[in-house]
Amino acid sequence: MSFSTLGLSPEILLAIGGQHYSDPTPIQSAAIPHILQGHDVIAEAQTGSGKTLAFCAPLVQSLKKSVRPRVIQYLILVPTRDLATQVAMTLEALTKNTTPSIKLAVLFGGVSINPQMLHLRGGADIVIATPGRLLDLIDHNALSLSFVRSLVLDEADRLLELGFAEELQRILNLLPVARQNLLFSATFAPLLNELATKLCQSPVRIQVPATETAKPDILQRAISVDASRRTQLLRHLIKMEGWKRVLVFVATKYSAELIATKLRRLDISAEPFHGELSQGKRTQVLADFKASRVKVVVATDVAARGIDIEDLPVVVNFDLPRSSDDYTHRIGRTGRAGASGLALSFVTADSHSQFSLIGRKQGVDVRLESIPGFEALELPIKAAKISDVNGGVKGLRPSKKDKLRALAAQQSMSTGKEE
Template sequence: MPFSSLGLSAPLLSAVSQYVAPTPVQSAAIPVVLKGGDVLATAQTGSGKTMAFVLPLLQRWLSTRLEKPRRVHTLILVPTRELAAQVTETVLRCSVHLPERIKVVSAFGGVSINPQMMALRGGADFVIATPGRLLDLVDHNALHLSYVSALVLDEADRLLDLGFADELKRVLALLPKRRQNLLFSATFPEAVQALAKELLHEPTVIEIESAPTEMPVIEQRAIEVDTDQRTPLLRHLIKTEGWKRVLVFVAKQYSAEHVADKLRRSGIGAVAFHGDLSQGARSQALADFKESQIQVLVATDLAGRGLDIVQLPVVVNYDLPRSAVDYTHRIGRTGRAGEAGVAVSFITAESHAHFCLIEKRHHLSIAREQIPGFEPLDLAPPPSPSTGGIKGRRKSKKDKLREAAARQSGSVTR
């Protein structure tokens, strides 16, 4: 099915002329959005969700726009600055052939609010924003939301994961009751289900399953290693396996800086990427990584969703993600658009049980590897049926001492 069969106008078809055909989520969503219906769409990262709502909303804006003053027609809420920048870029790219010039404003925290307030002078047609900064702009009387015709929640699951529920309620209270609502999400947990029930009116539900041929594109590896040998092993793999560009996930901002610094000292171009960096530093790090100016980007889960990095060959889970769902999003940064990719997870004694849970949740069975010279000395504890946690933690020294004392006294500690 070509784009021309979906009801898009000639200027928008020109904007997508480089694409052979729409993705499944685009084919399903575009006709519904064009008719003004609400949509609940779940599809994996990299499935083309952004263009699925941008293209038809541009066409609806073109048919209903007011000359002056400009009023916010479409409000798109996103969880991160990076996703705000990407969606803004998509809107501008898709609107390049429209007969009328569209005004698009991107608003997010971490930078001065003043340029964003200046950009909103005279109004805007599309606003792409994170919830917190949007409310800041409303409080500064920089924009009004009473004329919004379409609301999009992009990466809705991530919006809720990052604690934006209260902000979303405040934003919804500022919007007109009669509007189009589009909710796009990679997963559909209970919190998203509750939000959809409250937000959407007789929505068209679109569920795009991952094609069976998509997962084998990513070679998944699990390498056993001691905790303090992960950085030397990472250096070794980068050099011996010839990895030209690597996205490395760590759990903490400190770890991102520490690992990046260790790699740089060994002659490998690496940059940390986390939430404490300024927006300028984050944008520069991404740009340098995408252009292969640096070899390794060491990131927290800030980069796990919504980033489109073309031809990324390798992802490394230096630290495992906290949730099994985030494992999919992390490794989904590679193996995109038919390209082959490799996803490597470092398995320590502490994380062994947690990785087993990830495998169970995703119906995986990944063979454990050991790299010569980096064989682990600290072995994973045997599985215990009485433990209910998922982190796979071993007994602490204090616990062992208590048990030893109990055995000596012949009593049982309670």
């Protein structure tokens, strides 16, 4: 199947060809015709499967001729500014040579609101926005949603996970009742299914399973290591394996800053990447990473969605994610566009249970390895209780004192057996 069989116009096909796309991916083949026909669509497909182009191409083709002042016809809501930028890049490529010209507005926080207000003077045809900044601009009377024809929720599950539910409801109340609704996500938790049921009218449901032929070529590995030796192990692997570019995921912005600093002291170029950085700094870090001026980016989960880096060979879970869904999105940063990739997880004494649960949810059995010279000395500590809620690894966990007591008891038992 080719893009020409999906009902796309010659103008859109030319733009797609200019981006060096070959044949449509399964999600693109399934979704594009239904979107062109005006149906509501609920689409689930793995990270890196081409979801962005799947909704951008038909929307650009269906855009009505602009009037003056322009009115917002399409609203695309995303959870992070980085994903907003990524979607905008796809739309800019598709609209570069359209006649008449199409005006895009990319709206997110972390930067001054004034330039965005100025850009919205005279209106816009398509808005890509994070919910909070969109509502700020609405409160400033900078835009209206009264004429929106299509609403897109991109990475819809993340919108709910990040606490946007209340803001999302405020936005929905401002939209016309008669509109097209498009929900795209790599994972659909129960809460998202509930939203989809309320939002959509007779939707077309599309689910593209990660089959052996369709799923990315990602080798998953896991290494057992003491928590205190992870940075040294990371340095060792970078040097020994000759990795040219590595995306390292950690749990907190503090860890991102700390580990990046430690790596620089070990003569490895590294930068942190998290939500507290200015937009200018985040843009610069990604540009340096893509250009190989920086070898390692140490990031929180803000980089797990919407960051598309060509030829990213390695992703490392320095800290394990809190949920199986987050694990999916993290490792999906590698093995993109037909390339192969490596996803490596560090498993410490207090994350064995978490690692096992993620493995069960993923349906994979990744064998724990040991690296000579970095063998784990601490024994695994079992959590007091683990509750898997919506794919998450949450619940009651032992305190630090409890962990130390358990470790001491286990070591004492082990010593007794050896004697």
